[in-house]
Amino acid sequence: MKTPIKLQLHSDQDLVKFYLSGDESVLEELLRRHKTKIYTSIYLLVKDQYLAEDIFQDAFIKVINTLRSGRYNEEGKFLPWVLRIAHNLVIDYFRKEKRTPVITSSDGTDVLGMLQILEESAEDRLLREQTHADLRTMIHLLPDEQKEVLIMRHYADLSFKEIADLTDVSINTALGRMRYALSNLRKMMKVKEVS
Amino acid sequence: MLMIKTFTSTNSVNHCTEQPGLSDPDLLESIDATYYESIKPEMDKLVRDPSDETIAKILSYSKTM
Numbered sequence: 519m520k521t522p523i524k525l526q527l528h529s530d531q532d533l534v535k536f537y538l539s540g541d542e543s544v545l546e547e548l549l550r551r552h553k554t555k556i557y558t559s560i561y562l563l564v565k566d567q568y569l570a571e572d573i574f575q576d577a578f579i580k581v582i583n584t585l586r587s588g589r590y591n592e593e594g595k596f597l598p599w600v601l602r603i604a605h606n607l608v609i610d611y612f613r614k615e616k617r618t619p620v621i622t623s624s625d626g627t628d629v630l631g632m633l634q635i636l637e638e639s640a641e642d643r644l645l646r647e648q649t650h651a652d653l654r655t656m657i658h659l660l661p662d663e664q665k666e667v668l669i670m671r672h673y674a675d676l677s678f679k680e681i682a683d684l685t686d687v688s689i690n691t692a693l694g695r696m697r698y699a700l701s702n703l704r705k706m707m708k709v710k711e712v713s
Numbered sequence: 714m715l716m717i718k719t720f721t722s723t724n725s726v727n728h729c730t731e732q733p734g735l736s737d738p739d740l741l742e743s744i745d746a747t748y749y750e751s752i753k754p755e756m757d758k759l760v761r762d763p764s765d766e767t768i769a770k771i772l773s774y775s776k777t778m
Contacts, residue, residue, distance in 0.1 A: 700748055
């Protein structure tokens with residue numbers, strides 16, 4: 519087993535090889551190295567701390583299962599690969615949310631919708647009660663595709679090429695979404711300053 | 714407030730597809746880069762880490778495999 523200090527000197531690809539050869543300690547180093555980028559990216563997309571924890575955990579379970587099964591592509595970079603897994607899990611979550619059945623009461627009220635409002639997380643309540651004054655709220659208000667690029671670029675530190683690959687668009691589209699995201703944030707900031 | 718978007722949004726907020734008012738792409742890029750640099754410190758404050766419990770569960774799962 520390699521010491522923690524020595525592990526920090528190795529690339530992600532080396533750590534993956536060590537892990538596959540049976541060194542469990544390297545997984546802790548990979549998590550230490552990338553957990554902030556991955557978790558922050560998930561959290562800002564789903565806006566719920568506990569949901570983000572679940573998705574983060576599920577993502578790494580998939581990582582472990584894929585590595586153990588020998589299906590990991592050694593030519594790919596580790597972080598973009600994990601982020602793609604997390605990104606797909608976030609998409610799966612939002613798809614399930616949209617498929618939530620609607621039960622209406624006799625007056626036509628969406629009962630489940632009311633329950634969701636009543637059961638909103640503490641964080642959602644804080645966001646709802648705040649004015650449009652803080653950056654996190656503004657990021658949440660961006661169109662999904664712009665928010666995604668901004669988060670992947672800033673928090674996950676992915677290149678636009680990696681973002682384009684992950685989101686299945688061209689590099690120009692990824693670049694354009696980033697520019698529009700910044701432009702929209704700037705507009706919201708101006709509205710905040712005026713108000 | 715009018716928002717700039719390029720594709721149909723799944724958000725409930727209504728966004729328009731109005732183009733930015735600036736016609737010079739280089740000027741737009743320099744403004745965007747300058748603006749981005751100005752908000753980076755605030756964006757950095759939003760970073761979060763998963764709980765130690767989550768990390769422990771992942772490591773535990775790996776050991777059971």
